[in-house]
Amino acid sequence: MKRLALTCLLLGSTIFAQQYKTLNDRYTVPPYSTLQAWKERAAYLREHIVAATGLLPMPEKCPLRSSISDEQKHSDYSVFKVYFQSLPGFFVTGNLYKPSGRGPFPAILSPHGHWAYGRLENTELASVPGRAINLARQGFVVFTYDMIGYNDSRQLTHKFGGKREELWGLSLSGLQLWNSIRSVDFLQSLAEVDPNRIGCTGASGGGTQTFLLAAVDDRIKVAAPVNMISLHMQGGCLCENPPALRIDANNVELAACIAPRPLLMVSATGDWTNETMKLEYPEMRKIYSLFGAEDHVHAVQMRAEHNYNRESREAMYAWMARWLKGAPPDVKVPEKGFHPEMLPDLLVFFGRSLPPDAMTAEQLTETWIAAAKEQWKRADKEAIRQSFLQVLAVPPATLNSVPSQLRLANSRPVVLLASENPNAGLQQSLQRAGFSVRVVAFTAFDSEAASKISNFETYNRTAASQRVYDIVQALSDARRSSSTPLVVVADGDAALAALLAQAIVPVKKTILDVAQFDNGSDAAFLEHLYIPGIRRAGDLQTAVSLSKSEIVIHNAGERFQIDGARVERRKLSEEEILSLIR
DSSP: OOHHHHHHHHEEEEOOOOOOTTTTTTOOOOOOSSSHHHHHHHHHHHHHHHTTTTTOOOOOOOHHHHHHHEEEEEEEEEEEEEEEEEEEEEEEEEEEEESSSSEEEEEEEEOOOTTTGGGOOBBBBBHHHHHHHHHHHOOOEEEEEETSSSSTTTOOTTTOOOOHHHHTOOHHHHHHHHHHHHHHHHHOOOOOEEEEEEEEEEETTOOOOOHHHHHHOTEEEEEEEEEOOOOOOOOSSGGGGOOOTTTOOOHHHHHTTTSSSOOEEEEESSSTTTTTTTTTHHHHHHHHHHTTTGGEEEEEEEESOBBBBBHHHHHHHHHHHHHHHHOOOOOOOOOOOOOOOOHHHHHTTTTSOOOTTOOHHHHHHHHHHHHHHHHHSSSOOHHHHHHHHHHTTOOOOHHSSSSSOOOOOSSSOOEEOSSSSSHHHHHHHHHTTTTTTEEEOOOOHHHHHEEEEEEEESSSSOHHHHHHHHHHHHHHHHHOOOSSSSSEEEEEHHHHHHHHTTSSSSSSSEEEOTTTOOOOOHHHHHHEEEEOTTTTTHHHHHHHHHHEEEEEEOOTTTOOOOOSSEOOOOOOOOOOHHHHHH
16 A cells, blocks of 8 residues: 555645634635726625525525505504515515605615514614614615514524535525515515615624625615624524535625625624724725725724614614715714504514415425426526536636646546545556556545534535545646546545536546435435535536536446436446546
């Protein structure tokens, strides 16, 4: 074995366990020297958010079938109970606050944070009804809506989802982002709303919802995420941490995707936004300065613990008045006293049942998977390709360095072996036959360390996606260093990773022993190829459809089905593999 180690060129990442990233690490914002450089990065990040939340390609929009009822009328505003479906049989619930008069008015979308009472929280530290009442009195239509599992949102818990759901791009965070997108649709459906003047504001988890929505939906013209844009705490809840979102990304960059639309950064001295004025805000201004729009971003900091208190709300009122109502830059909008409705008068389903077609968690999962399969069949090929690349977490810099054309020189090919248990006999046979052999050195995966990290997949590659990345790196290195054709030979879980990788880095031929893998089984993917979103992106079939390689798959089980590749149910011998390479 020592002799083999000396005669083979080892490619790929280090074999030593890496230090995994966490939500509490300190992140930095890369410098962007030109507007074009930032625009390219922002385009990638917008797509990255949508892919990480399982919304690439976007689900089809069903009719809202909105219900607006039980008006509570006041002298200068009214409050209503609202529900509508964001997906068939899946409902968004909340309250609509309307100013007196006919409008059209600007509108504010108001997601709440992880307060005990959600959208009904009313304390000195944070009052969701208080800000809605005041905004309505100021001439804004306001929609406050539930996080999943809070108040009237009863169909799912706030811990919804698991690894099977993640395979299909279904997550708590993705559903909440979709609910927010459909909430913009709801506001635009109202005759009283000016569809071109919509803002969004929320604190804590609602702040995360605010900047993710503003990043991907340019109908949000103004945003005020409160106490959430931090470089040393990215968000602690499951609903803020979809898989892969912060691999090579952080909250400042994600929030900056709104630029040059107006952004107010509200922070507090008593939480993880305590460094905003000296760290996150200056970084944000650098990006806005590329647009020549420094006046479109502003920051304030309150001497307070984690909050959305009166002082914070008044800063938001002034920002919204300036950018959505044309008020002067130095406008002050003091908050007036308010008295929220009693809880039964705000709860949508108080004393009543959910709509009869409301789905259970199990029904939602199965309906989502069925819709994803149908959408994959009809979707634009480029959207599927982008979704595929995003879920594999291959950085743009790596993709940009990959030669786009196959090199088909007449010389003998270089054979790249990918196996977690290298076959010394096959390697020696290849070398005796005169082939240059390279072996992928896989990054060691510390499953015990990974299990101790909250929302591990949000910040790190899974074991399977790391294998794909290692093979991509090895192929890229080999392609750049030589014009000789490449052939990939792989087995087991490494063969599955290699099939995905060869769709990214073109090779001449790919010979894969898939060890009886069942590519129609979610359980098999969970055991051997757990990559969040991979099934929604079309998994192995997408890899084959994007490939420029001749693909031979052997040792395939009876249930293994794929179009566009040669599939052998039996395991090929070493001599047969050699004959395929020659």
